Amino acid sequence: MSALFTLVASVLLATDGPTGGTAEDPTGVRNLNLEQLLATPVTTVKRKEDSLTHSAGAVYVITQQELRRFGVTSIPEALRLVPGMDVARVGLTSWAVSARGYNAAFANKLLVMIDGRTVYTPVFGAVHWDSQDALIDDIDRIEVMRGPGAVMWGANAVNGVVNIITKTSQRTQGTQVTVGSGTQDQALTRFRHGGAAGRRGFYRVYAQHTLRTGDQSDGTDMGTARWSFLQGGFRGDWTPTGTDTMTVQGDSYRSGFRIANQTATLTPPYSQLRLDRGVAAGANALARWEHTHGDGASTTVQSYFDVYDRDSDLLSYVVQTVDFDVQHRRQLFDRHELVVGVGGRGVWDQTTLTEGISFADPRRQYGLFHATLQDEWTLKPNRLAITGGLRLERNSFTGWSLQPTARLLYTPTRKHTFWGAISHAVRTPSRGELGFQADVSATAGPGLPILARTTGTPDLRNELGNTVEGGGRWQWNQRLIVDSTVYYSWTDGAAQLVIGTPSLRRSPQGDYLLAPAYYVNGLKVDTAGWETAVRFEAAREWHLAGAYTLFDLHYHSEFRPAGLQPDPLALAHNSPPHQFSIRSEWNPRRRWELDAAYFWNAGLMPANPATARRQRLDARLGWLISESAELSVGVQNLLNPHRIEIFNHVGPASVVFGRQAYVRLGFRF
Numbered sequence: 001m002s003a004l005f006t007l008v009a010s011v012l013l014a015t016d017g018p019t020g021g022t023a024e025d026p027t028g029v030r031n032l033n034l035e036q037l038l039a040t041p042v043t044t045v046k047r048k049e050d051s052l053t054h055s056a057g058a059v060y061v062i063t064q065q066e067l068r069r070f071g072v073t074s075i076p077e078a079l080r081l082v083p084g085m086d087v088a089r090v091g092l093t094s095w096a097v098s099a100r101g102y103n104a105a106f107a108n109k110l111l112v113m114i115d116g117r118t119v120y121t122p123v124f125g126a127v128h129w130d131s132q133d134a135l136i137d138d139i140d141r142i143e144v145m146r147g148p149g150a151v152m153w154g155a156n157a158v159n160g161v162v163n164i165i166t167k168t169s170q171r172t173q174g175t176q177v178t179v180g181s182g183t184q185d186q187a188l189t190r191f192r193h194g195g196a197a198g199r200r201g202f203y204r205v206y207a208q209h210t211l212r213t214g215d216q217s218d219g220t221d222m223g224t225a226r227w228s229f230l231q232g233g234f235r236g237d238w239t240p241t242g243t244d245t246m247t248v249q250g251d252s253y254r255s256g257f258r259i260a261n262q263t264a265t266l267t268p269p270y271s272q273l274r275l276d277r278g279v280a281a282g283a284n285a286l287a288r289w290e291h292t293h294g295d296g297a298s299t300t301v302q303s304y305f306d307v308y309d310r311d312s313d314l315l316s317y318v319v320q321t322v323d324f325d326v327q328h329r330r331q332l333f334d335r336h337e338l339v340v341g342v343g344g345r346g347v348w349d350q351t352t353l354t355e356g357i358s359f360a361d362p363r364r365q366y367g368l369f370h371a372t373l374q375d376e377w378t379l380k381p382n383r384l385a386i387t388g389g390l391r392l393e394r395n396s397f398t399g400w401s402l403q404p405t406a407r408l409l410y411t412p413t414r415k416h417t418f419w420g421a422i423s424h425a426v427r428t429p430s431r432g433e434l435g436f437q438a439d440v441s442a443t444a445g446p447g448l449p450i451l452a453r454t455t456g457t458p459d460l461r462n463e464l465g466n467t468v469e470g471g472g473r474w475q476w477n478q479r480l481i482v483d484s485t486v487y488y489s490w491t492d493g494a495a496q497l498v499i500g501t502p503s504l505r506r507s508p509q510g511d512y513l514l515a516p517a518y519y520v521n522g523l524k525v526d527t528a529g530w531e532t533a534v535r536f537e538a539a540r541e542w543h544l545a546g547a548y549t550l551f552d553l554h555y556h557s558e559f560r561p562a563g564l565q566p567d568p569l570a571l572a573h574n575s576p577p578h579q580f581s582i583r584s585e586w587n588p589r590r591r592w593e594l595d596a597a598y599f600w601n602a603g604l605m606p607a608n609p610a611t612a613r614r615q616r617l618d619a620r621l622g623w624l625i626s627e628s629a630e631l632s633v634g635v636q637n638l639l640n641p642h643r644i645e646i647f648n649h650v651g652p653a654s655v656v657f658g659r660q661a662y663v664r665l666g667f668r669f
Contacts, residue, residue, distance in 0.1 A: 008467075024459065025587040034481050034537060038415070038473070044143040044163045046376070047152040047339070048329065056387065056409040056419035057149075058084070058471055058485040058531060063144040069585055069595045071620050071634045071662065072136055073185055073210065075164065076129050080599065081583070082144045083547035084485075084531040085160075086575045088645035092214040092225040093130035093257050096645075099146045099160035100199050100489065101553050101575045109427050109465070111149065111157035114164045115249065117304045120156055122347055122366070123319055125430030130255060131280045133231060135190060135206045137176060137666075140167040146531065147487060148467050150403035150425035151389035152371055158425045158465040158491075160449075168238045168247075169194055169202040173669050182662030194226050201238040207231070217225075229255040250285035261314050263355075263439075266449050266509045270442040278312020296332040316352035321345065327372075335379070339389075341372040344413055348380070349431065360435040360456065366396035385409045393426075397434060398462045401426045420470035427463040433495060433519050445513055450502055454517045461521050464492045478509045488528045493521035496557060516571040525555045541587040548581040576601035593622035593632075615639055628668045636660040 041049045045057040052061060060082045072078045076095040080087045085185050088096045090105045108125035111118065112132070119132040149161040172194040180188035187209065212227045214490050233251035240246065261276040286304035293299070306321040325343035337367035346367040351359040374389030387407040394400045405423040414419075435456040442451045471485035487615035498520055502513035530550040537543055553575070583597040599616040620634035637659050 006140065020318065021095065032628070034475055034478065034535065037481065037535065038475060040141070042143055043165070044145045044149065044152075044161055047327065053411060053414060053417050053473065055417075056385075056407040056421060056488070057429065058146040058469065060084075060144050060146075060483075060533065061654040062144070064137075064139060064141065067136055067139060067142075069593060069620065069622070070583075070597060071618070071636075071664075074129070075133060075142070075162075078136075078142055079144065079162065080581075081597075082146075083483075083581075084146045084529070084532040084579075085144065086579070090645070091256075092212060092259055093227045097127070097129065098575065099144070100487070100529060101551060102159065103575045108430065109156065109158040109463075110160050110162065111153055112162040112164070113153070115166055115286060116288065117284060117306065118300055118323070119309070121319065121430075122443050123317060123349055123351075123431045125156070125427075125433065128280065128308070129311070130229070130257070131253060131282060131310075132229065132630060133208075133229070133253070134166055135163055135192060135208055137190060137191060138180065138204070138206065139174055140165050140171075140320065146403065146485070147421070147469050148403075148423035148425035148465065150423065151372060151374055151391045151405045155368075155393055155395065155401065155403070155426050155428045155462075157382045158427050158463070159489075160177070166235070169204040169235045171331075172204045173202065176666065178664060178666040180662055180664035182660060184660045185210060185212050185662060188662075188664065197236060197238070200240060201236060203234065203236040205232070205234045225260065226258045227252050227255060228257075229253065243294075245290045247288045247547065248286070250283065252283040254279065254281040257312075264442040264451060266442060266507065268510050270444060270449060274313070276313045278310065278314075278316075280308070280310045280312075282306070282308040297332075299329075300327045301325075311352075313355060315357055316354050317349060319347060319349040321347050335377060337376040337378075337379075339372065339374040339376075344369045357432075357436055357438045359432075360437070364431065366431070368393060368395040370394075382414075383411055395428055397431075398428055398460075401462055415475035417473040417474070418470075421467075422469075423467050425465045425467075427465065429460040429462070429495065431517075432456060433460055433661075440517070442512075445502070448504075448511055448513050450513045450515050451505075452499060452515045452517050454497065454519075457519045460495065460519055461493055463494050463521070466492075480531070481535040483534075484530070484532045486528075486530050489526070491523075491525045491527075494523035494525050494555075495519045496522035498522065522557050523555055525553065527551070527553045543585045544582065545585075546582045547580070551575055551577050551579075578602045591624045593620070593624075595620045595622070630666045631664070634661070634664045636662075 038051065038053045040052045040061045041051050042052050042055045042059055042061060045055045045059060052059060062078055062081050066081060067078055070081060070414045076087055076097050079085050079097055084099055085609045086098050086103045088103065090096050094105055096103045096105050096107060096112055102497035106124055106126035111120050112127050114134055119127055121128060129332055142162065145161045147160060149157040153161055172192060175193045178190040179424065190208045192204060192206040194202065195474050203213055208231050210229045214225045231251060235249035238246045256279050258275060258277050260273045263272050264270065265272045284304060284306040288300065288302040290298065290300045303324045309315060309318045327339065327341040329337065329339050344367060348365050350363050370391060370393040372391045374387065376385060376387045378385045389405050391403040393403065403425050405421065407421040410417060410418045433456055435458060437453065437455050440452050440454050442449055467487060467489040469485060469487035473481065473483045485629040497517055500516040502515040505512055506513045529552065532548050534546045562664045578601060580600045581598065584595060586594045588594055601614060618634065618636045619638060620632055622630065622632040624630050641658050
């Protein structure tokens with residue numbers, strides 16, 4: 001880090017003259033006022049840009065300003081800012097991210113997109129957060145919609161949708177470089193350059209590298225966990241005519257990791273930590289064309305290709321995806337806006353037998369087709385609107401499904417919004433749940449050890465989720481905004497892992513009892529909650545944001561044939577019943593920023609109470625050195641010298657995270 005501090009010192013000594021802001025904020029560092037926050041564009045609810053005021057859903061928008069001031073280096077870290085989201089680090093490279101419960105390393109009811117490209121993997125029904133990233137400086141906003149979004153976005157958007165939207169290349173002209181170092185992110189480098197492409201086009205290219213290390217929680221000499229990530233990409237935007245816009249973008253990445261994995265053994269203590277060395281690599285390309293017709297109607301055509309390759313001792317597979325989507329929007333009879341869409345997706349995967357996981361069918365081709373119809377009926381302009389939609393979808397695993405939604409929006413004034421919704425969404429089983437095999441755990445039995453082996457179930461069906469929700473946003477005065485949501489959800493046929501009667505098996509390590517474990521649609525789950533977010537402008541230079549979430553979950557098994565019992569690990573949930581957070585963004589002087597964030601939760605039952613993720617405090621000090629240079633230093637986990645954010649029963653070993661310090665320096669020219 002000495003070279004970095006030398007560089008910082010040279011910049012400080014060379015700086016002279018008055019300070020200014022960034023290219024997007026020429027008057028200096030400032031927070032959005034409350035009216036600007038309510039006017040923040042949102043596209044996730046209607047799949048078209050509208051203001052937050054006119055969005056009938058539980059939506060929270062993370063702005064670029066929040067990303068910068070929170071010191072975010074990854075997408076999961078950014079999602080901590082969202083009320084109702086539960087974010088926990090499972091290990092150095094893996095995260096548990098979910099909305100409204102069901103949190104786990106493979107949370108499978110949250111759909112995540114980057115610029116319209118779905119990054120939810122169909123192989124294991126989750127997101128590989130260590131491989132899905134975007135240059136933080138190029139993100140315009142992250143829209144998080146809690147609750148179903150199936151009509152517009154399809155299956156698996158049961159508990160929420162995360163929509164990461166990057167800036168157009170026209171807004172990222174010039175060159176920007178950021179370097180940093182810290183106790184965990186030991187090396188952080190970001191580069192981006194943008195320019196003009198003729199009279200009607202713009203482009204940008206970028207590259208970033210991160211080196212992250214962490215200590216294993218087992219206390220044995222397994223070495224330091226390590227993750228190195230390198231990613232680069234491009235984006236081009238053109239307006240060949242006044243009615244056409246074209247976007248082409250792509251990314252390529254490669255990460256190498258060395259982490260400890262917990263594996264089952266037939267001898268005490270019946271689990272073993274083993275080093276897992278591997279590489280995850282991938283690439284994607286996306287093209288989008290938007291055309292505005294003479295009568296005001298619009299048509300959007302989008303297609304993307306994505307390839308992901310993961311090769312490690314525990315997990316090895318390649319998956320290729322091709323997606324095509326067409327959407328047409330048209331005004332009918334003055335007060336009706338009709339949306340019609342069709343699309344399809346093809347997936348090809350190839351899995352490799354490893355010591356951890358194998359598949360009954362190593363290669364498989366599958367896909368889906370979808371058609372969408374939605375009508376937004378404006379009963380009274382700028383006051384009352386009803387939206388009804390239906391999505392018809394067919395996938396290769398479970399066949400046809402219907403996913404309807406109805407929404408009501410009432411805006412008595414431009415500062416008050418009330419909304420309600422009722423939705424039906426489905427979660428399709430993953431490729432792994434249908435046909436994989438893995439030894440997940442071993443325990444001491446009555447005389448012989450018991451090995452639990454999970455096997456996929458080919459006839460697993462969709463999980464059927466239903467949600468009734470409502471809420472409101474109020475700007476009480478020039479300084480206070482309150483956003484509150486209540487909801488009730490019930491899911492039928494949720495996947496349940498059950499364990500059958502053990503049978504005697506023999507091995508070179510000795511005799512043991514094999515307990516078959518497999519998935520069935522055997523659970524009925526009811527959840528209810530209250531989510532409240534508050535923004536308060538204490539002064540022009542000081543903004544506060546607070547949030548509280550109450551979450552309640554009940555379940556019972558509907559599938560108990562003879563000899564089968566519910567697996568307690570599968571039925572347990574990791575989401576805290578109570579969450580509270582408060583953030584402060586303060587500009588004590590024109591050039592300075594002082595930020596802090598405190599997170600608290602209660603109700604979890606961790607394996608080790610001493611390292612429970614009950615509270616977290618982060619702080620950051622930023623200095624806008626000049627119009628083209630910015631310095632920031634920060635500390636994370638101030639209250640926790642040792643912290644395990646979630647206990648992982650299988651897979652990567654839980655990692656202890658302590659206090660972390662960092663320093664970052666950015667240039668724009």
